[in-house]
Each structure stands twice: as structure tokens, then as C-alpha cells.
Amino acid sequence: MRRYARLYWHFLLQRFKILLEYRMNFVIGAGSTVLLQAAGLLAVWSVMRQIPDLNGWTFDEILLVYGLITLSKSINHMFADNLWIFGRAYIRTGGFDRFLVRPINPLFHLLADRFCHDGIGNFVVGIALVLKASLALHIAWTPINIAYCLVAVVSGGVIFIALNLLTAVSAFWIIDSIPVTSAIFQTHEFAKYPLTIYSRGIGIVMTWLIPYGFASFYPAAHLLGRPIGVLAWLGPLIAVALITLAYRIWLWGLSHYSSTGS
Amino acid sequence: MTLALRRKGRLYRSIAVMTFKQYLAYNLWFWVQLLGQILMMTVFVFFWRAVYAGRGTVGGLEQQQTITYILLAQMIAPLVQWGQILPMGDLVREGMIAIELTRPVDLQERFYIETLSSLGYSLLQQVLTVGLFARFVFHLQLPSDPAIWAAFGLTLLLGNAILFCFDWMFACLAFYSTEVWGLHVVREGTVMFFSGALVPLVMLPGWLQSVASWMPFSQALYTPVALLSGIIPAAQAPQVWLVQLAWLAALAVGSRVVFRLAVRKVTVQGG
Amino acid sequence: MPTIELSHVSKVYRTIKKDSGLRGAVKALFRPHYVEKVAVHDLSFHVDAGEVVGYIGVNGAGKSTTIKMLTGILHPSGGSIRVLGRDPHRERVANAREIGVVFGQRTQLWWDLALRESLNLIANIYELEPARYRQLLAEFAQTLELEELLSVPIRSMSLGQKMRAELAATFLHQPRVVYLDEPTIGLDVMVKERIRAFIRDQNQRNGTTVMLTTHDLDDIEQLCQRVIIIDAGSVVYDGPLSTIKQRFGTFRSIAFETAHPLEIEHLILPLGTAIASHGERALEVRFDRTVTSASQVATALMPQIEAIDFSLAEPDLESIIKQIYAGTHTAALREEVLV
Ligand SMILES: Nc1ncnc2c1ncn2[C@@H]1O[C@H](COP(=O)(O)OP(=O)(O)OP(=O)(O)O)[C@@H](O)[C@H]1O
Numbered sequence A: 001m002r003r004y005a006r007l008y009w010h011f012l013l014q015r016f017k018i019l020l021e022y023r024m025n026f027v028i029g030a031g032s033t034v035l036l037q038a039a040g041l042l043a044v045w046s047v048m049r050q051i052p053d054l055n056g057w058t059f060d061e062i063l064l065v066y067g068l069i070t071l072s073k074s075i076n077h078m079f080a081d082n083l084w085i086f087g088r089a090y091i092r093t094g095g096f097d098r099f100l101v102r103p104i105n106p107l108f109h110l111l112a113d114r115f116c117h118d119g120i121g122n123f124v125v126g127i128a129l130v131l132k133a134s135l136a137l138h139i140a141w142t143p144i145n146i147a148y149c150l151v152a153v154v155s156g157g158v159i160f161i162a163l164n165l166l167t168a169v170s171a172f173w174i175i176d177s178i179p180v181t182s183a184i185f186q187t188h189e190f191a192k193y194p195l196t197i198y199s200r201g202i203g204i205v206m207t208w209l210i211p212y213g214f215a216s217f218y219p220a221a222h223l224l225g226r227p228i229g230v231l232a233w234l235g236p237l238i239a240v241a242l243i244t245l246a247y248r249i250w251l252w253g254l255s256h257y258s259s260t261g262s
Numbered sequence B: 001m002t003l004a005l006r007r008k009g010r011l012y013r014s015i016a017v018m019t020f021k022q023y024l025a026y027n028l029w030f031w032v033q034l035l036g037q038i039l040m041m042t043v044f045v046f047f048w049r050a051v052y053a054g055r056g057t058v059g060g061l062e063q064q065q066t067i068t069y070i071l072l073a074q075m076i077a078p079l080v081q082w083g084q085i086l087p088m089g090d091l092v093r094e095g096m097i098a099i100e101l102t103r104p105v106d107l108q109e110r111f112y113i114e115t116l117s118s119l120g121y122s123l124l125q126q127v128l129t130v131g132l133f134a135r136f137v138f139h140l141q142l143p144s145d146p147a148i149w150a151a152f153g154l155t156l157l158l159g160n161a162i163l164f165c166f167d168w169m170f171a172c173l174a175f176y177s178t179e180v181w182g183l184h185v186v187r188e189g190t191v192m193f194f195s196g197a198l199v200p201l202v203m204l205p206g207w208l209q210s211v212a213s214w215m216p217f218s219q220a221l222y223t224p225v226a227l228l229s230g231i232i233p234a235a236q237a238p239q240v241w242l243v244q245l246a247w248l249a250a251l252a253v254g255s256r257v258v259f260r261l262a263v264r265k266v267t268v269q270g271g
Numbered sequence C: 001m002p003t004i005e006l007s008h009v010s011k012v013y014r015t016i017k018k019d020s021g022l023r024g025a026v027k028a029l030f031r032p033h034y035v036e037k038v039a040v041h042d043l044s045f046h047v048d049a050g051e052v053v054g055y056i057g058v059n060g061a062g063k064s065t066t067i068k069m070l071t072g073i074l075h076p077s078g079g080s081i082r083v084l085g086r087d088p089h090r091e092r093v094a095n096a097r098e099i100g101v102v103f104g105q106r107t108q109l110w111w112d113l114a115l116r117e118s119l120n121l122i123a124n125i126y127e128l129e130p131a132r133y134r135q136l137l138a139e140f141a142q143t144l145e146l147e148e149l150l151s152v153p154i155r156s157m158s159l160g161q162k163m164r165a166e167l168a169a170t171f172l173h174q175p176r177v178v179y180l181d182e183p184t185i186g187l188d189v190m191v192k193e194r195i196r197a198f199i200r201d202q203n204q205r206n207g208t209t210v211m212l213t214t215h216d217l218d219d220i221e222q223l224c225q226r227v228i229i230i231d232a233g234s235v236v237y238d239g240p241l242s243t244i245k246q247r248f249g250t251f252r253s254i255a256f257e258t259a260h261p262l263e264i265e266h267l268i269l270p271l272g273t274a275i276a277s278h279g280e281r282a283l284e285v286r287f288d289r290t291v292t293s294a295s296q297v298a299t300a301l302m303p304q305i306e307a308i309d310f311s312l313a314e315p316d317l318e319s320i321i322k323q324i325y326a327g328t329h330t331a332a333l334r335e336e337v338l339v
């Protein structure tokens, strides 16, 4: 564990050296995600300024939901972006074979190989939104709330990563897994808004099947003191279960790969 | 003269056919995009229903009008989403641009024909897939007057050409920066918002509306969709076309100039 | 215990055959139609510590497949493999610590990083002791002439520079076994020489076991005491290089240059000879030296062609291997292996 942490640090250091070399790219990359988020937010704001609330949620409350999911997403974006291009950039080119002849976990190697700076933009936007919302809504930053928020965001990030890993495994069969990954990933759009605005079916799917709800809506509802019962605390459990499942399936895909080589 | 035209016609037809075949080749992508669009449509419809809950009009529009607008906007959105910078980036990065420039077809013309043929194809695809979904699940209501449809078609065509010219200029940034994905995302964010793909532009506060009107993006989405959903009355169509032609003239000239400058930079500095 | 040991190894690739279009894709999803491709079949050989073995065969013979199995990337469909006493697939990580691999045209270095940074990362991955790493880096920088390249990113290196950098990265953790899959592909003679010298040096000083696949027979002649030739996934020859040369190098050739244009049809050739090639004023004749001799051939032909110059050529390995690949000698070789 210590060894992997140190190794990750070395990878990160080298990555930043590259990014500093291409400084302009760094700025454009990180800035672009800020802009994309801004466009979405501007749209919500334009609408919300004309109505007092959306299904009982004020604009600031929605910002909290939006901010939490942006933060969770940024964790995935920064640390696990290679899952998107795993098939294209590593299986197809044979680059993945290189990972297999090195004495470290190939999944770790894959993730560590490219820290994605574009995610920093999302991270900054997420922090800004959560701060803005918490100030406007007078959420006290007690140690408990801070800890709750941290755990919620990390769990959310893990849920994002687990779902992307689960779908990236298909690259072992079909090589270009991006369409499969994006099919599931896109559903996180639902979780940008309070799940109560949707029909019951969608709410259930986003809670139990593709549980992005735990990356945004449930922690936000809890922080705002809305009664959601045990759902406020399930996020970490679901994240752990999901990532374990995803890792198992990854191992299964890996063993398929070593028998077919393609 | 006619011979030259006919030869061009044949050339363009073969480009169009190839684009179509490429579309079919990516069939997995097809389903995923379809799923993604249905998803976004669903999110938007529920969002707007919640916005209108118990309210008659919001921002001067009625619920039915807004929902019609949003459904149509979501159908047109894929046509404005992609731009030209990613393919241009590929050409520049792999040094293919030099080869492309020696071909006996004007590169910009070729890209435009590709865009046009994918406009036709996507439109058909959108109507047959997302369109049917919107019609039967979300009860999309459309005008029956053929004049409105004709006006819509012309406006869309002009708007598409305007956006293409803008995108061509924007794609020239690929000659100066290797981070085309980031630039693409910047463009996507700007275009999606100011084209009206997310919110009908009339709902924006005044200052944002005037910002939008100084940008060409609304011509490719908001204007045609607003015509079709009745937000812009059909009687105003001729005015709309005048504005569009002005945009088109300016951007067509601009795009050729910018491209020539960018190419010169490459040939002088050797990439 | 041999360092590398394969017994009755086979590898069958099973791929799904897809019809084109959406219908094909859907059909492949529900009723996949498999095509089997036997890449390696009943392969057995072993390599002892410190050997440098040339592993050769035509394109598609199964060389890379074998290397992928030896490195643990693929697991065999049948038979068993041991490398340093381990199953390389099952104990992949432990195996990986002790081996080094070069995959021909693919680099293991990070495209955008300066060579020094790439090597630093590799040293970290293999947990090299810092002092040892510094020492090796200095040594490699000298023997592979990398000093000036250390601060250059890989993307701006030439092919030859890249391969030298690649070798440094491969030997950095002092692996006991090294697999080189076409390490000299596309390089000029100078770089090839330097690379061969480096490999030889590593082998002699550290006793590194080396398995080398190549299409360049100079590599083999200069580095390997032993060759294994495979064809269609099976061994067709395994033995010292000298044996092939002795046994199949019975052909010699003589090249003539003539004063006047040749009239090939009118030539009378002595027994045991054949025309290998000819031009307007050039003629190359191949003969079996167990049947006739160079002087006999020359005496028979000289009066007929008015030669102004002639030269005798030793058989080179390439032409021998070509014959073996072409199947001329396969049967003979099989007998030899059996005997
Ligand atoms: N992943 C794969 N799936 C299916 N068939 C494969 C795969 N990899 C290799 N093959 C087939 O197995 C056979 C052996 O291939 P291999 O790459 O081992 O040959 P090679 O001896 O290395 O050839 P070369 O000299 O061209 O590198 C070939 O017929 C090849 O087409």
C-alpha cells in the first residue's frame, strides 16, 4: 500500500512535468471543463431566477446537489480518466501488454499512467458550488458535516469509477469500450437535479441500479436536514460493494484477455 | 461548364455516400447516442415539468410551447454539437493536412459537403428515432402547415452553413495548439448554451440575450426551432433569412481568410 | 533446472468471426461463430542459464506468441511453461521482477517524458536501490552512448536512439532473463552493432539469459550459439548454428563477369550445378560441393563465356534459412532432430 502510494506520487510528478511543458494545454484543458459546467449552470440559473423553487428545492439547494455531483465526477475525471480510453489507447496498441510484464498491479498502472488535468476544472467548480450553496443556506461547517461531505464525495467518486471500470472491462472483448461506458455514464445527468422531480421508476434506478443518486441527491438532502432515513448513510457501503464487484469483473476480463490476447 | 458541374456532382455524391457508410460502421455508437439523447430528453422534460408545476407561464412561454421547443432542440442539438476542430486536429497532428491540401478538391468545400450530407442523414435518423420517441412518449406536437416546415428547412440549412463557417475558423486553432480536445469542449459549452440547446433564448435575462444575438450560434438551432414551435411567428421568416444571409456572407469570407492564414503558417514554419 | 522450459505447449487463438453491419454484430452477440487459429502447436524446448538463443521463423510462425506466453501475458492453451521455476502466467508479478522484454517497434518509455524521467519511473516501479540505479545509469549511458539523450523526450528521438534507450530501460533492473522481440528492426548497421555489443556484454558479465527473435541473420550469427527455428508453431530445428551451416551449407556459388553479352541457352553446365541468376554480362552459378568443386566448375565454364572477373561466395545463413523456410529441408531437418 505504501509502495503504491509512493509510486503514484512519482507518476503524478512526471505527469505534472509534462503538463508544465505544455502549459497552454493545461490551461485550456482545465479551463474548458469550467466553461462547460458554467454553460449548464447558467441555463439552470436562467430558469430558476423566474421561479421560487423547483419541486420545493431552491436554486441554492439545487446548487448543492449540482456541486456534489460535480465534485464526485471530478475525482473520477482526475484519477480514472484512462478507463475511457483503455481499449483504444492500450489494448489496441498493445500498450497494455507492457503493464502485464511489470511487477505492479496492471489496473493501478493503467490509472496512474495518466492523471487527467481536465478534471481539475470540475473539481474547482464543484468546490465553488458547494461553498456558495452552503453559505447561502447557512449549513454549518461542523467537523461532522465536513467529514460527512468528504465521505460522501469520495463515495460518489468511487461510484463513478466503479461504473466506468465495470463498463471499461468490455474493452477486453470489443476493444473500443467508449460507447458502452458512455451509455451508463450519461445517466449521471439525472443526478444533477433532485431525484424527486422524476418519476418513481427513474428514482429507483438512480438509487439501486445505477446509484449516482448517492453522489449528489442523498447527501445533499441529508445536509439540508430533509428526512431520507437510512439512505443518508448508505453511500459508502454501496460504493465499496460496487467497486469490489467491478474489480472482480475486471479480473475476469483480464483472464479472458490472457487466453485470447485480443 | 456543365461537364465540370457534373463532375463535381459525382465527386460530392461519392463523398456523401462514404460519410453515410461511415455512419453505419459505427453502429454501437449509434445506439449509445440514441440512448444518450433519450436520456437527456427525459431529464429535460421532467425538469421543465417541475419548473411549470402549478405555474401558467414562465419567462413568457407556456408549458406546451417550452416542452415542444426543448424536445425539438434536443433533436437538433447533435447537429451543432461536434464542429470541425476534432477532425482538423487529427489532420494536423498526423501531418495529413499537407496531403489533403494537394488533393484536387477544395478542403473546405469537401468538409462542407460532408457536413451537409451528415446533416441530411442525422436529420432523418433523428426524426425516425428520437423524434418518434418524443412523439409517443412525450406527446411532441408539431405544426401541420407545410409553409412553416419549408421555412424551418431553409432556416436550418442556412443556420447550418453559418455554423459551419464559424467552425471552420475555429478549427484553424488546431494549427496553433495541440490541445484540440480542450478547445472542442470550450466550443461545445459555448455553442450548446448560446445556440439555445439548453434553454429557449427568450427566457434568458436581457443582457444574455443580447450576448447571444452577437454570436452566430443561435442561427443554427434556436432560430429554426423557434420557428417550428411557434415562438417566432412564421410571418417573420423573411427577416430571419436576411439576418442569416448577412451572417453567412461575413463568416464565409472570414473563414476562407483565416484558413489561408493558418495554412500559410504551417507551410512557412513547416508545421 | 533449466531457466526456460516449455513442454508440449500449444496456443489456440479463438476469435469471433463477425459478419459486417448491424445484423452481423447482433448475431455475433447472441450466436457467436468462433474461428480457431493454432498459433503454437506442441512446442517443447528448454534454455539454460546464460544462453543466448536465436528464435527464428517466418512471419506468423508463432514467435511473438511464444514470447507473450513466456512473459505471462498470455497463458498457454495446453502444456506447461516454467521460467526460473515459476509458472509465468500464474505468478506473473514475481516473474515480471526477473525478466526484461523488448517488443520490437513499441516503446516502453513514456512518449512525452525525457529519457531520464522515464528511467527514474522504471527504477521506481522495479524498486531499484538508488545507489545501484545511479551506478547502472552511468554505466549504460556510457556503453549505449546515451549521455546526450538523457534530457530528450522519447517522441523526439530517432528510431536508433529510441532502441538504445529501450535497451537501457529493459536491462535497468538487471533481469535474469531477457526476451527481445525484433530489437534491431529498421536500424542502421552502426546502431545494430552497438546494440549487439551491449547485449553480448550484458550476457557475458551478468550471465543474462537472452532469447532473441529477429529477421536479421547477422544478429543471429553474431550473438547466438544456438538457434531454434519454428515453422507453423512447431520447432523444425533446435541446435547449434554451426550444424546448420555444415549440413546445409554444401552449396557454394561462383559469380562471373563477362566481356560480351551472354547467350545463356548455349551454355553447357557441368554436373551438380545450376544457374542462380544472370544478367546481360553477369552470371551466378550455384553448385553442390559434395558433387563437384569450384575449380571444376570454373574450368568448364571459362572457355564458354570469356570471363573478365569471377568470385567465389561462401553460403550465408540467409540463403540457408530461406531454403529451410521454403520447405526444401524441413524433412531432412526433422530426421536430424530425431537422430
Ligand atoms: N490476438 C490474436 N488473435 C488471433 N490470432 C492471432 C493473434 N495474435 C497472433 N495471431 C495469429 O497467430 C499466428 C502467430 O502469430 P505471431 O505473432 O506469434 O507470429 P510471429 O512469428 O511473431 O510473426 P512475425 O514475424 O510477423 O512477428 C499468426 O497466424 C497470427 O495471425
Ligand SMILES: [Mg+2]
Binding pocket: C063, C064, C065, C181
Ligand atoms: Mg512477431
